[in-house]
Amino acid sequence: MELRQVEYVVGVVEHGGFTRAATALHVTQPALSEGIARLEAELGIALFHRVGRRAVVSAAGEAFLEPARQLLRDRAVLTTSVAAVVGIEAGRLDLVALPTLAVEPLSPLVGEFRRAHPGVVVHIEQPEEATAITTRVRNGRSELGLAELPVDDAGLVSEPLLVQELVVLLPPSSPLVGRRRLTLADLAAVPLVMTPPGTPMRRLIDGAFADAGAAATLAVETEHREALVALVLAGAGASILPAPLADTARAAGAVAVALSPRLRRQVGLVRRRGPVSPAAGAFIDITRSHFGRDHR
Numbered sequence: 001m002e003l004r005q006v007e008y009v010v011g012v013v014e015h016g017g018f019t020r021a022a023t024a025l026h027v028t029q030p031a032l033s034e035g036i037a038r039l040e041a042e043l044g045i046a047l048f049h050r051v052g053r054r055a056v057v058s059a060a061g062e063a064f065l066e067p068a069r070q071l072l073r074d075r076a077v078l079t080t081s082v083a084a085v086v087g088i089e090a091g092r093l094d095l096v097a098l099p100t101l102a103v104e105p106l107s108p109l110v111g112e113f114r115r116a117h118p119g120v121v122v123h124i125e126q127p128e129e130a131t132a133i134t135t136r137v138r139n140g141r142s143e144l145g146l147a148e149l150p151v152d153d154a155g156l157v158s159e160p161l162l163v164q165e166l167v168v169l170l171p172p173s174s175p176l177v178g179r180r181r182l183t184l185a186d187l188a189a190v191p192l193v194m195t196p197p198g199t200p201m202r203r204l205i206d207g208a209f210a211d212a213g214a215a216a217t218l219a220v221e222t223e224h225r226e227a228l229v230a231l232v233l234a235g236a237g238a239s240i241l242p243a244p245l246a247d248t249a250r251a252a253g254a255v256a257v258a259l260s261p262r263l264r265r266q267v268g269l270v271r272r273r274g275p276v277s278p279a280a281g282a283f284i285d286i287t288r289s290h291f292g293r294d295h296r
Contacts, residue, residue: 003075005039006068008032009047013057013065069140070272077277089119093279096125096133096142098200099225101267104244105162106146109290113283120279128223130200137270143280145270148200159269159284161291164242166204166263169228170255171235181260184212191219191237193228205240208263229254 011021011032022029040047047061057065076091093113097106102124110122125142127133133147138155151158168182176182176190188209194216195202209216219237222228229249232239240263241249246256269287271280 001039001042002035003071005035006071008035009039009061009064010068010072012036012048012055013061018055066139073140073143073277077275088117088278088282091119091277091279092121092123093144093277093283094123094125094142095144095146095283096127096136097146098130098133098148099126099128100201100242100245101146102126103248104242105267105290109283109287112290113286116286117279117282128196128199133270137272140272143271143276144283147268147270148204149266149268151268151270155273156270157273160266161268161287163264163266164244166240166259166265167243167246168257168259169232169239169241169246169249170257171232171238172253172255173235174238174255176238176257177255179257181258183260184209184214187216187238187240188214189217192216193220193222193231193237193239194218195225195228196221196223199223201240204263204265 007025008021008027011025012018015021015024018033019029022032025032036047043060043064045060046058047064048055049058050056095106095110106124110124114120114122125136127136130148133145134151134153134156136142137145138153147158149158149160168176168187170176174190176186179186194205197203197206205216220231222231228239228241229245229252231237232249232254233252240259242265243256246254250256269284271284276284
């Protein structure tokens with residue numbers, strides 16, 4: 001088995017087909033197909049089912065993917081560790097974060113990292129589900145994740161960074177403007193703009209209402225986080241958002257009011273156990289410094 005063959009398999013899955021994978025990996029399609037065919041012959045099982053012109057990953061291929069991705073990441077750690085002797089001048093850093101964390105605190109951290117290491121390309125994924133964060137880090141698709149803690153996965157290491165407070169965001173015309181604090185009981189009859197059921201923010205908010213013996217009144221449900229503030233400003237309803245997002249909305253005319261009792265979430269970094277790439281190590285150091293933490 002050659003690492004190049006492993007890269008071919010992962011490439012076909014991630015790029016959605018043999019032709020696209022060959023283009024992305026800068027090889028001819030016949031060379032890529034022949035490499036995968038030799039690997040399948042060596043393993044004695046098909047990694048893909050050929051359905052017409054489509055390649056559908058088989059059950060064996062699914063089982064192959066997670067260790068394959070980690071093998072390729074370990075190779076990257078090995079090769080870039082040599083470059084770390086003279087500084088982090090090139091490479092790629094794969095991050096994954098919940099959409100509500102991608103703006104704050106992730107964006108300032110990435111900006112600080114890029115200023116220190118302009119040669120490293122940063123790739124950020126923003127899945128909707130909290131479980132997707134741990135899955136992508138565990139299977140090697142992303143090296144570091146920014147997630148709500150705690151994370152229930154023995155194969156991962158989590159590091160607390162900050163506690164985010166959630167606040168109520170009101171349209172300027174709301175009769176609740178002027179209140180210093182609002183309870184969830186106060187909000188039970190207030191139409192809310194929220195993310196869909198099952199998303200981390202929705203679970204947190206629905207759970208808080210249930211604990212308070214109340215139920216939220218849904219006005220608008222949207223998957224697009226960037227639309228939440230716009231909908232509140234347009235008068236579609238109120239919303240409950242992390243304070244950093246509400247701070248930005250204030251400048252546009254929305255009104256933020258504290259919740260009583262406070263509603264908070266713990267945010268932290270998530271990574272696999274074992275060594276990380278020099279780029280990931282530098283990002284971790286920047287993150288710790290940013291939040292005034294020293295874990296070394």
